[in-house]
Amino acid sequence: MSNSIRRQAILRLVRDRAISTQSELVDALREEGHDVVQTTISRDVHELGLTKVRAPSGRLVYAAPGADDADRFRAIGVAIRRYATRVEHAGPLVVLTTPSGYASALAQAIDEGGHPGIAGTIAGDNTIFVAPREGTTSRSLSSELGEHLTRI
Incomplete structure (x- = not known):
């Protein structure tokens, strides 16, 4: 799987779900059939510039930079x-x-x-x-x- 496809999936997942940890992100990607490890996701999170924001539930969750x-x-x-x-x-x-x-x-x-x-x-x-x-x-x-x- 290419970096681009995996990163597009990550951005879609953090937009559509309340994902709080890299472990949750790994699990969500695996559910969709992506073969990933936590170290790769850690690098993707950093390079995509994901930040943590407070969701309506009060939980800190990942968000893409510059949410409009x-x-x-x-x-x-x-x-x-x-x-x-x-x-x-x-x-x-x-x-x-x-x-x-x-x-x-x-x-x-x-x-x-x-x-x-x-x-x-x-x-x-x-x-x-x-x-x-x-x-x-x-x-x-x-x-x-x-x-x-x-x-x-």
């Missing part, structure tokens, strides 16, 4: 689908509801996502208040965030 806004917004959508049960606008705020204990993880994912229309979040146990930035209405933001709940 689309990747960050996709991460917000994934976290909303995973944790949120309801999204609604309430006056100047957007309110997201989660099962008990999940609001903090979702709020962190939203904050890390860097959405240009969101100034910040406040999380309780199962409720998050999202403050829209000036120029963004709570109605339009709740509609945008709520669309993630209907996507599969």
Whole structure:
């Protein structure tokens, strides 16, 4: 297998999965039929410039350098689908509801996502208040965030 094919597979895997260690990356590549050893993956990780970022779950995972806004917004959508049960606008705020204990993880994912229309979040146990930035209405933001709940 060529370096190029293996490295393309690595970039796809770290984009599509939460991979935290080189060992997990080796296992994922082997599952796909790539015959690799940890020392080769260590060199690939270095040469590809992979970095560790905090995933919505709180785990540090590999990410390609220079992840763009689309990747960050996709991460917000994934976290909303995973944790949120309801999204609604309430006056100047957007309110997201989660099962008990999940609001903090979702709020962190939203904050890390860097959405240009969101100034910040406040999380309780199962409720998050999202403050829209000036120029963004709570109605339009709740509609945008709520669309993630209907996507599969």
